[in-house]
Amino acid sequence: MRLRRKLIVHHFRQLLLFFVVLIVVLMISLVVLGYRMTKGEMAADFSLLSASDLALFIHLEENGVRVDEDVEHSVKSQNGWLQVIDKNGEAVYAYNCPPDVPRRYAAGELVGLAQPESGFPYHTRIWTIQLREESYLVLYGTPAPEVRLLHLVLPRGAGENAARRPAPAAEAQEAFRQHNAWLAVYDRQGSLVEQWNNPQAAKRLEAAAMLQAEQERRNRPVSIFSRYDEATGRTFVVGVPNPLYRPGTSAAENSDRLVLESLLKIVLILVLVVLAAALWYGRRVGQPLLHMMNWLEQLANGRYQEPTGRTGRRVGTTHRGRRKKSFAVFQDIFDALQHLTAVLSDSERRRRDMERTREEWITGLSHDLKTPLSSIYGYAAILESDQYEWGPGEIRRFGRIIREKADYMTGLIEDLNLTYRLKNNALPMVKETAEIVEQVRRIVVDTVNDPGAERHVIRFQPEVASLLGQVDGKWFRRIVANVLANAVKHTPPGTNVLVSVGPHSGGGFVVKVADDGPGMDEETRENLFERYYRGGHTQEDASGSGLGMAIAKQLVLAHGGEIRVDSEPGRGTTVAMLFPPADDPKERDEAK
Incomplete structure (x- = not known):
């Protein structure tokens, strides 16, 4: 919604700016057209000017009236003269006036000049204009031979009744x-x-x-x-x-031609403005879109980085690394693409690591399966041979070894099957209220009694004497046992392993398995819960399915909990398993 609003505001501002520029250009063009038409009329016939046009060229200043040079030039080119007369009949401005033209006029004298019977030897035109809120008369005359x-x-004759001659x-x-x-x-x-x-x-x-x-x-x-x-x-x-006559033309025709030429020029200017605006707008909008398309195309081709220009700098950025204004409006999209690029790059790296670890796991699993199969095959061949007669005790011993190897192979296959069931949410969970402290204590006791852990110091330290929680007993035991077995298996002999259980500040309870072993590097810590991944400790047993920690995490998530790892090289490792509170309605429904 934020991006939509930004785009609407951005494009609205650009369109508004375009219309403002268009209107300004149109107004300037019309002013220029009016000015050219006025000058054209002055050049063709000064007497055709209107009072409003003439007032633009006459100015009242402190030292008197000033008339623009264009007006004076037009008056002189038509062999005319010009006067500006105030309300008292005084000519406050006179240009190119013959000697027989008065400099002062009586009240009705100006009216008589326009009458043919007056005998005034000039064609006259009179305008009334306003200069600083005062009325002035402008008198223009041309010879009338x-x-x-x-x-x-x-x-x-001498009088009205005298004989005419x-x-x-x-x-x-x-x-x-x-x-x-x-x-x-x-x-x-x-x-x-x-x-x-x-x-x-x-x-x-x-x-x-x-x-x-x-x-x-x-x-x-x-x-x-x-x-x-x-x-x-x-x-x-x-x-x-x-x-004033010009062959083949008239003042009206000249004016019409001037208007037509000016309108064509205005249309041409507007077309050029629209084309320039379209190119500018297309560049501002098209460049970011083209950059995004190139970026997506590059991601589709497996190149997980933002495209750069010929200078090696990211497209649409300044030398300081900031987005240009035309690109800044799409910053949310660029951030999303940047995040997508990082995610895809990380996914590609994880995929390669997964392929590598898968191959390593298959190699190890093949070795782990080949060893018991070899034992089973060998003992089966011995029992099948008729060259020897075996006593009942020897046969039982052979059978026990074959069963142990078969159990080991069955465990590997069940682990593989379980991880895929968890991945596809196909594992049913039956939660019941259980005494968590007692269950964890029994798991620790079983691990301590395991011959594989006899060289480790394993201690159980509960924070409370009793703690109830809703868990699936079978899979809860598998979670704690896998994490504890991982701590024993991947640390050197003599390592101290501490198992604790207690309530969590956010509700529910937490089970922690901490050791003072060599710790894990960043790569091992990030891939600890990945399937098929083995190792990261400096001294470890490479046997196993590589699925124990992945299964533990998926079972914790299936309980609605969370699993965390805190480890650094030389500081040991702590795995914390957080489970939701027993009174959570969601958990109660699932338990039912």
Whole structure:
């Protein structure tokens, strides 16, 4: 559950980081797109800017108003001028302004500038912006030669009722030639009555076409301006070349193309970000998984160690031996694999040792079986021979020897059968309440009376006079007898062996067999209860089945107990057999 939570948090954080980066990249791209579109609009036609876009380039500072160089460059490239006017009508900033442009304006003067009748010779655009919570007007103007030219040909007088008269024709035509302009005059019926510098002028005036041409003058090669004179009923149309016109394109088309190009770039950037994130994420997740797969494959091939890189260092670790961040989240799995590697390595070592000890045991067992079989075969051959006549006493002696050898062989076979029954839990246990101190005392007495133990000093020292416990009498005797026999068999003559029995602090009772013999090394101590294992003491009898201690341990475990060994070379050996308490419900049920 801990690993699952760690993986969920780890991957959630990585995905969250990816989305944050994606959103940041998208926002930056949109800001860049907006900035490029604004600059594109400024370069194409400054008057198309919105007030919010324009406010980004105008700054109110302590020493006055400052306008970005990009704005000034765009204004100058379109032959325009720019003013920033405060609430008092004062131009607090002016750039590229002609002499005829005012520096201060009356309250209604700015409104009149936008009217065609004002005669102001500039196309104007006015924005209202906020600088430090104060309102300012931004006035932008570009030359309007068509207005000047139109006023040269319009009838004019000293007063509203005065007779109107046109300007001198020579003066007006010269002005039109200088500006490469043309003039077309239409009467009340819309018929062409006069034209200058425009032989292709339409013979009849179409109001809809004229209005559309005036509205779209910024996207046409010729800027058209017209005026109707009520006194004469004539319509005067002036056309001048449009300096902002770009053949084949329009401001809208340029803006659309810029948006399309920018969107394609944004999509490309997002694709690159996603690919980079996928490679980064795949590397961070894939490397630990690949390392685990290589590790498992190496374990399957019998190489019980963690794979290393070309430098000889474990994959995914720093030079200090710590796991990298991408590997650290899988630390629980690496710990499990490390434990599995150690267990498999130990199991492989034990298997090899088992094979070796099995072969040694088979060799010894074959020798142990061959010796009594040889005796049985020899005495059988003697009894079978008709060359001799044997007396009854000799025949009984031969029979006793044959029986002893057969009993020895039977014991070996029973030990082998018993250990496999214990291994497969096929040995029934019949537990009964018994006097433990008395049972152990009888086992010690039987061992002392055994001729094989006559050269050892065996003592029995109970901690209490009486102790009850639930055991299977037959197998309990086998446990203590095997451990005691092992202590006698694998220690030199003169060794002191102490057998004790008493209650255990954790409940139940404990039987200890301690000797002051040569002790055991670590290998012998670890393999003491392995089947077929022999020896570890410096002086020992190599005969026997090699199953005694294995049987003792399995019988203790079958009683629900535990067996422990404490031994070091030169300090002797103590084997403690712990049995569960007699009042344990589980033990009571088993005893029944």
